[in-house]
Amino acid sequence: MASNRGVAYISTGKVEVQSIDFPELAMGDRPCQHGVILKIIATNICGSDQHMVRGRTTAQAGLVLGHEITGEIIEKGRDVEFLDVGDIVSVPFNIACGRCRMCKEGKTGICLNVNPARPGAAYGYVDMGGWVGGQAEYVMVPYADFNLLKFPDRERAMEKIKDLTLLSDIFPTGFHGAYTAGVGPGTIVYIAGAGPVGLASAASAQLLGAACVIVGDLIPERLAQARSFGCETVDLTRDASLADQIDAIVGEPEVDAAVDCVGFEARGHGADAAVEKPATVLNSIMEITRAGGSLGIPGLYVTGDPGGVDDNAKIGMLGIRIGLGWAKSHNFATGQCPVMRYHRPLMQAILYDKIQIAQATNVTVIGLDEAPQGYQDFDKGAAKKFVIDPHGVIAA
Secondary structure (H helix, E strand, O other): OOOOEEEEEEOEEEEEEEOOOOOOOOOOOOOOOEEEEEEEEEOOOOEEEEEEEOOOOOOOOEEEOOEEEEEEEEEEEOOOOOOOOOOEEOOOOEEOOOOOOHHHOHHHOOOOOOOOOOOOEEEEOOOOOOOOOEEEEEEEEOHHHOOOOOOHHHHHHHHHHHHHHHHHHHHHHHHHHHHHHHOOOOEEEEEOOOHHHHHHHHHHHHHHHHOEEEEEEEOHHHHHHHHHOOOEEOOOOOOHHHHHHHHHHHOOOEEEEEOOOOOOOOOOOHHHOOOOEHHHHHHHHHEEEEEEEHHHHHEOOOOOOOOOOOOHHHHOOOOOHHHHHHOOOOOEEEEEOOOOOHHHHHHHHHHOOOHHHHHHOOOOOOOOHOOOOOOOOHOOOOOOOOOOOOOOOOOO
């Protein structure tokens, strides 16, 4: 049998590259004739993976990680009609059947048929259906005709592969955050968090026509990365309040729209910057978003957090000032990004040079054996998006 290797979660703070089973066209004990097997070209480390590796979820040891996948089809089931061996494709991190009510409504992040425990599924993620992750050399993808985005030209795709690999998650997710927050021409927008999703959201806000994009974070290197492509920044370790720092930039202490790209491991601001306060970002963006504005919340919030700061946080119950949001008639958009809603037009934006998303997020290519170090560096706040190149195709 052909060999395969993948990055597995071992214990808190530890991942390991292991030999794993070569994928088969099967779902449990039944054939998966609507699926394909991919030779992975690029697979990325995500901040969501870090939540598991930090021990902040109920993930079990041995879970093969990875939900950001780009690959080449090397085998397909008999029911795959519109894709062929040799096609290079982007894999949405959402696994969706294409048949249920949610899929037919375009809500592919909450497909009803791919996870027996709850709506929605993803590769290599806790409580998301048990699907094998794609931080590996090969992976099986079900419902291929529905899920996969085929790149139209192989040579052109490989020229842009560092950008196109971000279509599986963080580019659509960042765009979704900005779009659902109502960002459009002339908008002033605040992006909370300058990790890869926050940087992708900031670049997306620029693509959508925002007049001023302000990014807040605690890490100087990440703020510098945001400034590198034209964003204003606020340093949340400063004693000055977020509202005061925004006032200094735009002349008033509020914005039209805000996006939470941090999630449940949020820390306090100023003197509390070293203290975990999971509701900080949600409350702060309600404070600085104008009346009638919208909040995009692609940042991850979980229902089970063993490392939560208190009993409420451990079940995702946070001290949110919902009365403030209600009084200001805010709109809230939460949940997984339905990647397929956006990935085709965002692919075209990349191919036609309307955005340099790899540059904005500082894509850094590493080998599969370098993945454990990549996790360590990312956990320390590196201003990089680590893209794993398991077969050396990108390096070549």
